[in-house]
Amino acid sequence: MTSFIEQVLQELLDRKTTISETTFVLPSKRAGAFLINRLSKLSSAPMFAPRVLSIEDFAEEVAGLKSIDNVTSLFEFYSAYLACTPKENREGFETFSTWAQTLLYDFNEIDRYLVDYQSFFGYLGSIQEMNHWYLQEERTPLMENYLLFWNKLPEYYEALQKQLEKKELAYQGMVYRRASEKVIEYAEAASGSFVFIGFNALNSAEQNIFQSLLAAGKAEVFWDVDEVFLKDEQHDVSLFLRNYFNSWPYYKENKPTKISRSYQGSKNIKMVGVPKNIGQAKYVGELLSKMSPEELQQTAVVLGDESMLLPVLNSLPPNVDEVNITMGFALQNAPIAFLFEHLLKIHTVQGDGTHYYKDLMLVLSHPLVQQVTDGYSRSMLENIRKNNLVYLKEEEILAIVPQELKQLFKICFGDWKNEPRIALDSLQELVMIFKDKLDKDRDKITLEFLYQLHLLLNQLNNLLQEYPYINSIKILSSIYKDLLSSKTVDFRGKPFTGLQLMGMLESRVLDFKNVILTSVNEGVLPAGKSSNSFIPFDLKCSYKLPTYKEKDAVYTYHFYHLLQRAQSVHLLYNTESDGLNAGEKSRFLLQLEMENNENHNIENFNISPVVPPVPAQLKTIDKSAGVLEKIKERAAEGFSPSALTTYMRNPLDFYKQYVLGLKEREEVEETVAYNTLGSVVHDTLETFYRQWLNEEITITKLEQALKETNAEIEKQFREHYTKAPLDKGKNLLIFEVARRYVRNFLRSEIKNLKAGNTLKILKIEQKLKIQLAIDGLDFPVFLKGTVDRVDEFNGKVRIIDYKTGKVEQNKVEVVDWEEITSDYDKYSKPFQILTYALMMNDKDPLPEVSEAGVISFKNLKEGFLKFTKKDKKGYGAKKDTDVTVETLEEFKVQLKNLILEICDPEVPFVEKELKQNAW
Numbered sequence: 001m002t003s004f005i006e007q008v009l010q011e012l013l014d015r016k017t018t019i020s021e022t023t024f025v026l027p028s029k030r031a032g033a034f035l036i037n038r039l040s041k042l043s044s045a046p047m048f049a050p051r052v053l054s055i056e057d058f059a060e061e062v063a064g065l066k067s068i069d070n071v072t073s074l075f076e077f078y079s080a081y082l083a084c085t086p087k088e089n090r091e092g093f094e095t096f097s098t099w100a101q102t103l104l105y106d107f108n109e110i111d112r113y114l115v116d117y118q119s120f121f122g123y124l125g126s127i128q129e130m131n132h133w134y135l136q137e138e139r140t141p142l143m144e145n146y147l148l149f150w151n152k153l154p155e156y157y158e159a160l161q162k163q164l165e166k167k168e169l170a171y172q173g174m175v176y177r178r179a180s181e182k183v184i185e186y187a188e189a190a191s192g193s194f195v196f197i198g199f200n201a202l203n204s205a206e207q208n209i210f211q212s213l214l215a216a217g218k219a220e221v222f223w224d225v226d227e228v229f230l231k232d233e234q235h236d237v238s239l240f241l242r243n244y245f246n247s248w249p250y251y252k253e254n255k256p257t258k259i260s261r262s263y264q265g266s267k268n269i270k271m272v273g274v275p276k277n278i279g280q281a282k283y284v285g286e287l288l289s290k291m292s293p294e295e296l297q298q299t300a301v302v303l304g305d306e307s308m309l310l311p312v313l314n315s316l317p318p319n320v321d322e323v324n325i326t327m328g329f330a331l332q333n334a335p336i337a338f339l340f341e342h343l344l345k346i347h348t349v350q351g352d353g354t355h356y357y358k359d360l361m362l363v364l365s366h367p368l369v370q371q372v373t374d375g376y377s378r379s380m381l382e383n384i385r386k387n388n389l390v391y392l393k394e395e396e397i398l399a400i401v402p403q404e405l406k407q408l409f410k411i412c413f414g415d416w417k418n419e420p421r422i423a424l425d426s427l428q429e430l431v432m433i434f435k436d437k438l439d440k441d442r443d444k445i446t447l448e449f450l451y452q453l454h455l456l457l458n459q460l461n462n463l464l465q466e467y468p469y470i471n472s473i474k475i476l477s478s479i480y481k482d483l484l485s486s487k488t489v490d491f492r493g494k495p496f497t498g499l500q501l502m503g504m505l506e507s508r509v510l511d512f513k514n515v516i517l518t519s520v521n522e523g524v525l526p527a528g529k530s531s532n533s534f535i536p537f538d539l540k541c542s543y544k545l546p547t548y549k550e551k552d553a554v555y556t557y558h559f560y561h562l563l564q565r566a567q568s569v570h571l572l573y574n575t576e577s578d579g580l581n582a583g584e585k586s587r588f589l590l591q592l593e594m595e596n597n598e599n600h601n602i603e604n605f606n607i608s609p610v611v612p613p614v615p616a617q618l619k620t621i622d623k624s625a626g627v628l629e630k631i632k633e634r635a636a637e638g639f640s641p642s643a644l645t646t647y648m649r650n651p652l653d654f655y656k657q658y659v660l661g662l663k664e665r666e667e668v669e670e671t672v673a674y675n676t677l678g679s680v681v682h683d684t685l686e687t688f689y690r691q692w693l694n695e696e697i698t699i700t701k702l703e704q705a706l707k708e709t710n711a712e713i714e715k716q717f718r719e720h721y722t723k724a725p726l727d728k729g730k731n732l733l734i735f736e737v738a739r740r741y742v743r744n745f746l747r748s749e750i751k752n753l754k755a756g757n758t759l760k761i762l763k764i765e766q767k768l769k770i771q772l773a774i775d776g777l778d779f780p781v782f783l784k785g786t787v788d789r790v791d792e793f794n795g796k797v798r799i800i801d802y803k804t805g806k807v808e809q810n811k812v813e814v815v816d817w818e819e820i821t822s823d824y825d826k827y828s829k830p831f832q833i834l835t836y837a838l839m840m841n842d843k844d845p846l847p848e849v850s851e852a853g854v855i856s857f858k859n860l861k862e863g864f865l866k867f868t869k870k871d872k873k874g875y876g877a878k879k880d881t882d883v884t885v886e887t888l889e890e891f892k893v894q895l896k897n898l899i900l901e902i903c904d905p906e907v908p909f910v911e912k913e914l915k916q917n918a919w
Contacts, residue, residue, distance in 0.1 A: 003511035004224045006038050020048040021192040025058045031509040037496045062186045063178035065170040071482050073171045075467040080159035093469040102532050111173030112203040115543050125150040176205035183209045187216040194219040198509030200557045201240045214250040226263040236553040237560045262565045266599050271589050273575040273606035277308050280518050280572045285315035300500040300512040304519030322498025326506040328488030334449040339366050344477040347416040353394045372437040420476040428457050452489055511565040520573045522584040526555035559588050618911040621655050630659045638769050638784030641832040649824040652911040678804040680716040680738050686765045697759040702750045713739050741857040748860050763790035768839040774896050787836045799837050799852040806858035813868040817890050821898040830867050834891045837883050850883045
């Protein structure tokens with residue numbers, strides 16, 4: 001395969017053209033590097049290298065102006081805006097920047113396409129006035145200001161142009177307009193000739209430059225278009241070139257140079273649907289693994305979506321020894337860039353020096369922070385979780401940090417006073433701290449990222465010195481993100497050997513025998529109709545500005561150019577539809593299928609990863625000697641009702657929690673958790689009732705408790721939760737729930753006393769522990785627990801368990817004793833209250849007739865829900881609510897059987913399949 005650049009160079013050499021005196025202009029610098037490389041191989045005699053320029057550099061040279069980036073353009077525009085706007089109507093830079101970027105883009109388009117700005121802006125102002133026309137004669141001040149803005153656009157445009165001209169600066173469109181105006185003068189003064197290679201879609205300024213140099217006999221243009229597309233007037237590949245050949249005066253007398261006929265050649269094209277971006281990256285690696293070294297030298301992997309760079313790099317197979325990456329790595333994807341962005345975000349809001357825990361955790365969990373603090377930040381994270389610290393002040397952070405790390409933490413969490421200068425100095429100091437602590441051999445990539453960020457911060461510093469408009473960290477953060485989005489970290493490699501890895505734009509003018517193109521999905525190739533512009537579609541059409549139609553044609557050209565001289569092509573697209581524009585194959589693929597070229601062997605298939613079905617196997621843990629020893633230790637410590645019901649629910653959970661001693665990782669409780677709510681309610685009631693132990697409860701005592709409820713609830717929240725505010729958000733709602741639980745409960749107690757009942761508190765939050773004699777076990781077994789309340793109601797003893805959740809009467813009833821240890825959902829509540837009753841009876845025998853049950857704060861209207869033993873005779877069956885010695889003996893049999901099963905070395909811990917909640 002002979003590339004287009006080689007064909008052009010060979011023709012020039014055959015003509016005996018003085019190459020050294022020729023200036024070559026190409027669409028990109030990458031193409032220029034390829035041209036020099038190919039020239040060195042084709043030339044048989046030594047020569048001086050010709051000048052090779054990109055079209056942007058050439059336009060700057062002709063215009064005599066230096067191009068500036070978007071951020072500098074924005075600041076210059078703001079200076080011009082202030083100069084021509086009355087003081088009372090001026091907007092701050094932060095508000096200005098929200099619309100000025102879009103307007104600069106439109107200025108750029110107007111200049112690139114040589115539009116008469118006076119008539120254009122007049123037309124645009126008239127359109128806006130028509131859009132806001134209404135029947136009333138008087139306009140509101142808001143409408144007046146809005147229309148004034150559109151009418152002042154010519155003034156803004158002129159002021160910006162004059163200001164930049166004085167400094168010999170220009171934004172890109174302005175460079176092209178001035179180059180178009182000066183090109184004839186430039187052509188007359190220029191020595192040597194110009195060769196333009198591989199262009200397609202030219203703006204009006206570029207067209208004028210090309211035509212002027214052609215007319216002056218100083219230039220030659222080599223278009224890379226295939227005869228097939230040129231003859232097909234409906235095909236978008238030749239949309240622009242057909243227009244040039246038909247409308248340029250030069251082509252009325254001269255034929256276009258080098259019309260290719262290579263697209264008709266034999267090609268193997270495979271359209272492959274692959275799920276997800278990672279799937280595409282892995283498939284690229286699989287394709288490359290099958291290639292020989294010679295084939296890899298002639299292969300390009302072109303990324304339709306450039307965010308796939310890292311997945312593709314990580315998927316390269318071992319046989320790829322050399323790879324040249326043209327596109328560079330986006331600096332904004334570097335982890336360190338995210339850290340700096342987050343620090344700016346933390347300090348954007350000027351507060352009282354208090355930091356939210358999530359902001360702290362994002363900084364402390366950053367890999368680089370953990371590395372340079374030797375893991376100290378991890379222990380600090382655990383401290384935040386353990387102590388449930390939702391908000392921390394700067395002085396609280398610095399008080400616990402070791403001396404050698406104080407400066408690092410002071411930079412990150414100190415007060416930047418909303419001063420951009422302090423923010424920049426802090427970030428620069430942070431770069432130096434990281435640099436000094438990193439290993440120069442082991443952390444080369446991170447150090448390169450740090451260096452690039454150091455350059456970016458220097459650029460920000462220069463902007464800060466030159467323009468006084470960066471007056472807050474919020475504006476600084478916005479500028480930082482704008483600059484960051486355009487920065488890349490270049491990869492060093494051999495540009496002309498090995499596998500070529502590039503983005504779509506880098507592939508311009510280049511040809512490869514083997515092409516692998518990823519992300520050929522609608523919305524990626526082509527990109528779609530989105531446009532950030534104030535100019536209506538109809539106005540763009542009237543002034544021949546590019547619309548989505550022309551932009552789609554540009555993508556079409558690039559796509560077909562990759563195929564033009566290639567012999568083996570793999571076009572990959574994402575088949576998954578779990579995101580915007582994902583899952584739909586590009587129209588380019590459908591077009592290829594419809595064309596049905598007889599020389600092209602097109603295959604279309606999907607690849608899905610083979611995922612073997614994994615049977616849902618429940619885990620089984622055998623009881624080793626070590627496990628049995630742990631069970632004995634637990635038995636000696638005491639089985640609690642919650643531990644035993646955990647075993648009933650799922651033996652594997654019991655094994656993890658009570659044998660291995662594993663606990664769920666503590667997380668910061670930003671919103672009060674349900675178990676915290678329960679603790680607050682329990683402890684509040686304990687505080688009230690403990691002072692009345694062994695006393696008759698009176699209405700007066702309960703009414704006094706009602707008055708003290710709010711203060712006691714708040715006190716308990718402070719002890720169980722944090723000092724975080726309870727007067728807003730979800731915490732306010734949960735605080736109110738706890739308050740109402742307690743107040744409603746106290747009111748229900750008052751109601752009972754008013755009805756003539758008597759109440760005496762015997763025990764409150766009583767800790768219990770008894771030994772349980774079990775035949776067949778050669779080690780002691782204890783039961784332990786804390787009973788919420790024991791009282792005497794109308795002379796009858798009641799054992800009460802508080803529940804903050806909703807419990808109904810049928811959940812405290814037992815029909816079959818043998819099921820009480822097997823059905824957790826049905827019998828966990830009666831199991832717990834009978835365990836408490838058994839322990840109470842062992843310590844101090846209960847009266848012959850006692851009761852045990854639950855008080856549910858979500859079901860207070862039902863009052864005391866008594867344990868009930870029902871027979872099996874169905875509706876109307878006999879119910880027994882008394883806890884008698886016989887009842888406890890029957891329960892004890894089942895309890896002992898459950899403990900025997902837990903301690904039996906032959907019975908493994910078998911995982912239960914838990915029921916899912918039905919919604």
